[in-house]
Amino acid sequence: MNPEAMQAAGAAEGGRPAGAAPALFGPREVPLLFERSQPGKRAADLPPLDVPPADPVALYGEALVRTTPPLLPEVSEPELVRHYTALSRRNYGVDTGFYPLGSCTMKYNPKINEDLARLDGFVRIHPLAPVETVQGALELLHRLEAALREITGMDAVSLLPAAGSHGELVGLKIIAAYHRARGERRRKVLVPDSAHGTNPASAAMAGFEAVSVPSDARGLVDLDAYRAALGPDVAAVMLTNPNTLGLFETDILAIVEAAHAAGALVYYDGANLNAILGKSRPGDMGFDVVHVNVHKTFSTPHGGGGPGAGPVGVKAHLEPYLPIPRVVAEKRPDGSVFYRLSEDHPHSIGRVRGFAGSFGVLVRAYAYIRALGAEGLRQVAEDAVLAANYVLSRLKDVYDVPYGGLVKHEFVLSGRRQKARGVRTLDIAKRLMDYGFHPPTIYFPLIVEEALMIEPTETESKETLDAFIAAMRAIAEEAERDPALVRSAPHTTPVGRLDEAKAARQPVLVWRPDRS
């Protein structure tokens, strides 16, 4: 086991892997904060009132004033801290250990970025403050836009979208506006069957009909089927490149050319941009719109599921449609640059969220790009691709590889050989927890039976990769020797497999005092 996994491991018992102690992921039970609540306790206070009090009932009338207090816990500060610390110990993050969750790029989140995003000059500024008081913030956004233009090869960037899926929606709105301005009404968006679920969902949300395009035996877009699907009713084609199998779409130029010839625009889902940083650019491949996931490629923390940011880049012909507000730089006669937020863009699709973007996230992304520079980012891509190919090379004899050959930053295994022994991919994933690792993405992409999608990223040492390889090989062996052991995993987590069917059938979504 690698040192991190060893550290995460505690005392030995039943289902522990040979030579390893079971992982210790926090206390077995943590009561809900409501169950710790005692009337009269508090963890925060306010200065004494220094103005005369007003009477809310006199102001608003009795009917508008709250009579039943909200169900919030009453706890002291030490108890509050203990509670959340106990919860955090029941959570696994990149800082805990290896997190090869395919398609999510769970790379290390640099600590300095946490400090920088918390500088008073970034945190204590209001989004509607007069622009002359927030020139530093606007300069940072302007510089980040320039960096993302260069990295993606696009002509203009909006930093507004709050997430990758939000970026997709914004990009598709831009595409809809483009066709509308040309007096065309195109209803369909083509999406490969290997695509992220967000692609068809975003297309539907933007008012389009999503049409699935099959993959061929190589795991790439089936060119014949794709060409047949193109037509005057197709507004856009959405592609991830490298795709969700980790494979570079080698026919990319033909794909883009065919779309353009049919009057469709081509959308780049940037989920997998990490693989090609400094090696290839979506703009040079001919894409018209891209989004990037700064929480993947540019290391902003995933936060347990947000906040992220999904900036959108476009070619010049789509710039008028970008959402507002836009960051604008003006050269002053004295040579200085003055930054503004501009809303005067009559062809814009409009606002897509409140204010001017997830600024705190964008500060971290900018800090990351500045820390790496051009050479560092290229090294990121090279190490990420090297790590993926290395792990694949050491696992391909014990797990099936449905689409072989060279991969980029991630690869997909099939657990069908283990399934024949009665061990499903879900079981393998759960068993990895006993070895101290977060499981890969499973059952995605949908076109692979019993899929295990593994993305090591560039921020893991060879020792960690080797420990993971050893664990995967050991589990393959366990599947042969002792399938029941794998099927009943995990054995070392604070809870075992949870009854998800029960959760969905009889939903308990809030705590109630009468229930405990």
Add this chain to the structure above:
Amino acid sequence: MGHRYLPLTDADRQAMLEAIGVPDVEALFADIPDPVRLKRPLDLEPALTEPELVRELGRLAAKNRTTDALVSFLGAGAYEHTIPAVVDHVLRRSEFYTAYTPYQPELSQGNLQAIFEFQTMVASLTGMEVANASLYDGPTALAEAVLLSLRETRRKRVVLSEALHPHARSVVETVVRDLEGVTVDVAPAPGGATDAGALRALAADAAAVVVQTPNFFGVVEPLGAHRQAVAASGAMWIVSANPLALGLLRPPGDFGADLVVGDMQPLGIPLSFGGPYAGYLAARMKDVRKLPGRIVGETVDAAGRRGYVLTLQTREQHIRREKATSNITTNQALMALAAAVAMSAFGPRGLRALAEQNVHKTQYALQAIEARTPFRRAYPAPVFNEFVLELGRPADEAVAALLEQGFLAGYPLGSLGEDYRTKLLVTVTEVRTKAEIDAFVEALGRWGR
């Protein structure tokens, strides 16, 4: 020397290439067609060491004038409030912030339980039965609620209060623009509160009627009258509410709201130039399977131990793809956590005291302005922690003049239209002291003379 974020040594790389069976790393990129290979280094600013990075971002941060340097009466949807220190200390637990969305519940019980607690707090605060795990921000949460109403009612018209935050209105308009046949009507708010008669007239055949309380002008809306206006229409009644105000105000759920949305920013989330914040969406249990976004539910493991999972996932994009209730993938987990910690720190009494202090200070400022300056409130309706002043002169001139004296005077409403050019939206939260309010009133009075 390698980069500080990259653990592989050249020896490691060599060993890994040999294991793969390729001569060099370029061989791993051989599948990228030559015409799309980048044959030059990216043209980026030079890489910085950590000390240089601190200096460079410190330089940019120092160019901003913070709410410490300026005394702020600016709100308009983003508010300066007390944030207990425990909030950021919890957020800095890296098991929380370096995790991804909790697909593997056995390794994510901390996040899942915290979100379950958040859902409970939001549902109770809004007077609703259930809340989701959060959405990007207030305006996008409203847009999701409106989309839900369009799906649910199969009607095509949306009614928005004129007193809705302009960003929220604009986001809704953007989101519905490409949907076949969907139109938006605006219900007027003469006197600062949304007119119930207009709501009644517009609600018939509408998919949704949307009001905000306290509204963009700070006014506490008469939800009882609104409810009566909307009740028989079959439209979904969506109320956008400031969660802090709900510590004191009767919640929209008590009035019969179908959906309650808003932004958690006032509770534990710093201004941060507009984001990241967290939207919330609360609903009735009968509508839970129509909600967008993540929802956490309680269940048990085989040994009967209580645990939490993402649930009702057949609504979501990774299962349903184009038939999903939304394209949203994650929630805004870390910001929802911030709000949950802040709400827990204050508790029900503390939250009410916090809301009341906003009212006390706002009333004091309003009365002081009317007593000591030529300016009067633009609307008679009661307000929470902000109000509109009629200045009789362009409000952006007041903002510029008071900035020179160290005040963020408020938000000039000129962007709403010509009628609003002389109106200023002034916000007074609990962080303002009497001395600061007095000094502001004095400066405003001087400018007015």
